[in-house]
Amino acid sequence: MDVFGSIADIRQAVQNQRRLGRTTGFVPTMGALHAGHLSLVEEARRHHPFVVVSIFVNPTQFAPHEDLSKYPRPREKDLALCEAAGVDAVFFPTVETMYPPGAATTVAVSHLTKLWEGAIRPGHFAGVTTVVAKLFHIVPADAAYFGQKDYQQQAVIRQMVRDLDFPIEIHTCPTLRDPDGLAMSSRNAYLSPAERITGLALSRALRQGEQWFREGQSGASITTALQEMLQKEPGLQLDYAAVVDPDTLQLVDQRLPQVVALVAGKVGTTRLIDNAIWTTAAP
Ligand code: AMP
Secondary structure: OEEEOOHHHHHHHHHHHHHOOOOEEEEEEOOOOOHHHHHHHHHHHHHOOEEEEEEOOOHHHOOOOOOOOOOOOOHHHHHHHHHHOOOOEEEOOOHHHHOOOOOOOOOOOOHHHHOOHHHHOOOHHHHHHHHHHHHHHHOOOOEEEEEHHHHHHHHHHHHHHHHOOOOOEEEEEOOOEOOOOOEOOHHHHHOOHHHHHHHHHHHHHHHHHHHHHHOOOOHHHHHHHHHHHHHOOOOEEEEEEEEEOOOOOOEOOOOOOEEEEEEEEEEOOEEEEEEEEEEOOOO
């Protein structure tokens, strides 16, 4: 496995593969890798002979009061996990490499980014789309793999790729969970045992919501019930709970064949997000 810090070197490595007729699958991450990230690597490996992982804690997607400085950065462990997972190349740039002095261009997606995470974290998605646009130019891969865990993020990236004609396929892979139901996240490392139990309220609410969906309740009534349920949860500061259209992310009032339930909140100082896709059974 090669580890590259230079833009020219990783780009060359991918281009060399293309010349040999080998396609590249790309998994962008912020490191502190867990089994969720590795499931994306596995999926990339199933479809592409060359797999690249990027590890970059992108400062522009963090607001000043957020956890940029304490975000975990276990470099050696991450590299060992990549090696064991069969990754071919890791792109591990510095902040200066990605944002040299004088950088003045951003990529911003409208509409979708105003909702939910975008409303709670203004500027977050502009940071995400700018860095992902740069990464897609730096790593000229055939396909990129994202997690459903960050449902809105993958929707925003799909929109960007469509609007700006990036020649890359976007794949969204299912959320991996710990056995207790908590969606795996690098931020779970911040949780105390008691906070972790509080955090389970999110996945529990999603399971309950799915049952209501199967019983035929409307999107609006499930949204209200999820909000009531989660607002009552001691220790959880709910940001939002909503049943939305899978494409527009707008609230769903009635019933649709497929909806997405989005939930997010803070437990102590740790922000957790989760979601579930619910589909009516085929007739
Ligand atoms: P991050 O390092 O948090 O930026 O995540 C990198 C990629 O891994 C994103 O596409 C995430 O959606 C994905 N990811 C994070 N957690 C999970 C999980 N529990 N299951 C599947 N994918 C995940």
